[in-house]
Amino acid sequence: MNNSEKKIVAFRTAIIAGIFSLIVGVVMLLNFWQLKTTDPLESEALKNLIVRLQEDTRNEELKVEIRNLDLMTRNAFFTNQWQIRSGAFLLIGGILTMVVGLRVYHSLSAQIKQPESMESQLDLELLISRRWILYTVSIIFGLALLASFLSIDHLSSTYALTESSDQEDAIPVQEITPIQDEATPMAKVVEPVAETSEVTIESAEPENTQNSEAEVPQVASEEKAPEKPVSKKSNSSIPNRSEIIKNFPAFRGPYGLGISYQKNIPVEWDGASGKNVLWKIPAPLPGFNSPVIWGNSLFISGADKSRQSVYCYDINTGKLNWDHKVSGIKRPAGKMEKPTDDTGYAAPTVATDGRYVYAIFATGDLVCVDLKGTRIWAKNMGIPENHYGHSSSLMLWKDLLFIQFDTNKAGKVMAVNALTGDTAWETNRSSKISWASPILTNLGNHFELVLASSPSVAGYDPVTGKELWSLECLSGEVGPSPAYYNGVVYAANEYANLVAIKPGNELSVIWETNEYLPEVASPVAMDGMLFLGTSYGVIACFDTTNGEILWEYECDQGIYSSPVIADGKVYFLDMDGIMHIFNADKTMKLIGEPALGEQAVSTPAFADGKIFLRGYENLYCIGK
Amino acid sequence: MKKNTLKILTVLTGILISVVSFAQQRFPRPDFESDYQAPSLIMPEPRQGFMEYIDVFILFIVLSLTTWFVLKRRSRKSVLYLSIFTLIYFGFYRNGCICSIGAIQNVTLSLVDPTYAISLSALAFFMLPLLFALFAGRVFCGGACPLGAIQDLIIIKPISLPVGVRKALGLIPYLYLGLSILYAATQTDFIICRYDPFVGIFRMDAPFNMLVLGGSFLIVGMFVGRPYCRFLCPYGVLLNWMSSVSKKHLTITPSECIDCKLCEHSCPMDAINKPVADPVSKKKDIKRLVFSVALIPVWMLIGGFILSQSHVYLSKANRTVKLAELLITNPELKNDPDHIDVQTFLTAGKTMENLVEEASIIRQQFYWGGWIVGGFLGLAFGLIFSRKTIYRHRKDYEPDKGNCVSCARCMDYCPVGKPDFDTIMKQIN
Structure with a gap:
């Protein structure tokens, strides 16, 4: 083979290899594009089938179809990946052959070039070099400067609460406005509304809360409502235990323990058809807090970015008795993180003692109103640094209102005088941020305020705020509140443990397990059983003596609403609004699964013969 | 005899090297009795021992x-x-x-x-x-x-x-x-x-x-x-x-x-x-060189200042800074169970305050690092520029x-x- 023939062979080889590489490259690009657009987890067809399955959960054929489609999509995905890998080898081979062919061709065609002139052009070269160096340096530094101008420092400009800013989501600092007495100092944080000491406190009796139209305006604003003087001395109306357990005065009922003492609770209803729905009204402002009940009044709160309200309804008719707009409270300078949509501005449940209603919001605004909706006092507890939004509900005991205030900044628990809003005590905690709520435990000779957070579950003297005991047993972001029954505290959190604690001087862990753990819903314990619901839809009953699982049940939807034991049954409301009702027993017996007809995460409240449920959109009264 | 011993030793050494190079992981992957093939690692495994x-x-x-x-x-x-x-x-x-x-x-x-x-x-x-x-x-x-x-x-x-x-x-x-x-x-x-x-x-x-x-x-x-x-x-x-x-x-x-x-x-x-022939005017060259060298500290200051001002932009590549800014600007991501970085942070038990503090420290490092890198760039560019001001005779x-x-x-x-x-x-x- 002579030189010319070698050149032709080399050139043709290079051309063929080049065309081959080009084709492989184009096919690979198309394959890659297809792979990018075919994500098995994002398959529209699969999504549609899953939606259909949610509507018809027992359709076995549909399940098989979903599995087959899922397998097929995944097969296609991994086959594409294999094709890309194989294509890469072919491409490399093709390019390599082309390069070798071209190199051979060019080496055979190479000729010695004519030398250039000896006259040096260094002067010009140096000049051009200097110019280009200057241009390049200017471009590099210019781009760096541009980047510095275009970059926003979110760390220092957005996060610091102490700096003022006009960030869109920041809640503006509101100036205090006088409520009635113009002599009231504007900047006073605690707002006793009136100074008169001779007071008639509204009775907590149900008949007194049924106000006539003339007595209570439908919507009472603080500007219009007549201020009621409050006695700072009198505690004669503090409800006793029998009064408390007759009602549902706080998140998860009396003392926050998840046990209702009401009877004749319905087990059958249907929100869609209206069966056993005594009344249904649209919830006003949004809020994931739960209803509380005293006498014939039901209280909830609601809030959005610019409005906050406490509402009172007649439990018999669903009529709005009053709407107290919570505004005009002076807040500390700064701004708050926007709560997430699934927490919102009104996640904490209100509390009542039959004399007053107390509400706290994600803004840290705390308000006390009487049963006519008249503001008694209001203050801001400090804007909670909470990336989801403040969620800990309030708890009342005698004349003390307890606030669990575990934030990103620091952990603390506070008690304020329920009559005046003055701080009774404040105890710093070595806890991380939490979303759990306090409970009250009656240990026979004394009460304890029990709080769960990461890393500890701790008991406090409700009178002094002194920490009585503390046990490190939790971790992560603690949402579930503790449970208590018969001298044992139970606490749990997802990714941590479920722990049974003997509190007090002989502090110890009785048992712990981690089989099923709640993310949001609090556990409830009674008569040797502990019930909990997980965010992935498992309901489990544990033996409180050893932590063994007595029974379990799987729902189609997760559970955020806390279970409540009432009338010998335990009520679990899942996020689809389906109430799973079981006998509160060591053997599983499903009583019913009535549906509300809308999504729900709030905890139900119970009155004699009725259940009150708050869905995303509506407030329901279920009864026979 | 000596030759045979040497051969045996050579073969044995070869086998030993081969064994080391094909060493298995200390703990084999669990067998789930499926057809699943573990994907090859993008990062190569660490080199074994003395290899x-x-x-x-x-x-x-x-x-x-x-x-x-x-x-x-x-x-x-x-x-x-x-x-x-x-x-x-x-x-x-x-x-x-x-x-x-x-x-x-x-x-x-x-x-x-x-x-x-x-x-x-x-x-x-x-x-x-x-x-x-x-x-x-x-x-x-x-x-x-x-x-x-x-x-x-x-x-x-x-x-x-x-x-x-x-x-x-x-x-x-x-x-x-x-x-x-x-x-x-x-x-x-x-x-x-x-x-x-x-x-x-x-x-x-x-x-x-x-x-x-x-x-x-x-x-x-x-x-x-x-x-x-x-x-x-x-x-x-x-x-x-x-x-x-x-x-x-x-x-x-x-x-x-x-x-x-x-x-x-x-x-x-x-x-x-x-x-390169000898330059026509050496004086002019020297003047230009002295001027260029004298400008180097200015180059360094400009470079240091500009790069330090870019510290916010440069630090955004840092994982901690990125996560902190992400959670500040999109707090709703804390509810996203599929966001691995966010979930890792949340399960680590750190607070937002910790995260922001860490991120701020890193950003400060970028600020001073920007001064150093910018100064270095100014020096390098200045020297390269200065070199282009003089002739060097070359035969x-x-x-x-x-x-x-x-x-x-x-x-x-x-x-x-x-x-x-x-x-x-x-x-x-």
């Missing part, structure tokens, strides 16, 4: 051989074969890791973080090429660098870039070096490894965009000699400095240059300096000691000492 020292030893041998081929044997072919070996061993067999270029980051991290223990092999990979460059020029680039080798082999029809473009692009490696040191020192990322255009080819496994980048470099490399080495490689900056003051260096001609000009177009990297065609990658192509073009010298002379005439 990393074998890599160092091989590097030393390759560097020594290249030096010998370039300085003594003056053989382009030998350098070419050696670079093919390098490509196969350090490239495809060792998957491009460890490499001297990436070792810059290991060394940087070991200097700023007392808890980071650099391996001896990483240190050796960083130091050996620099030491060889100090004594023999950039022999690492010529025969021991797999990245250089793959580019060298695909050069087909190199074109000479205009001098301005060469100088402009030649500044990029300084910027890349500065940034890679800054990111390594702040423990943000090893950007040299992350954006190594050829490692995906060596490993036959890389994100698609990296494969495209590697392919693009190779396509450009057919017509522009070694684009990565000349216009991106951060290690090339260090080698350039060492080689510029090297004791010995490749020469185009083995003895007296006959000014035949045959080598003039032989270098695809444009690294041959032509003869013969010489390789540019800083930029020459010791590929030995030019030697092939030099007729001096060749057996067919007379024939070539005739061809010229």
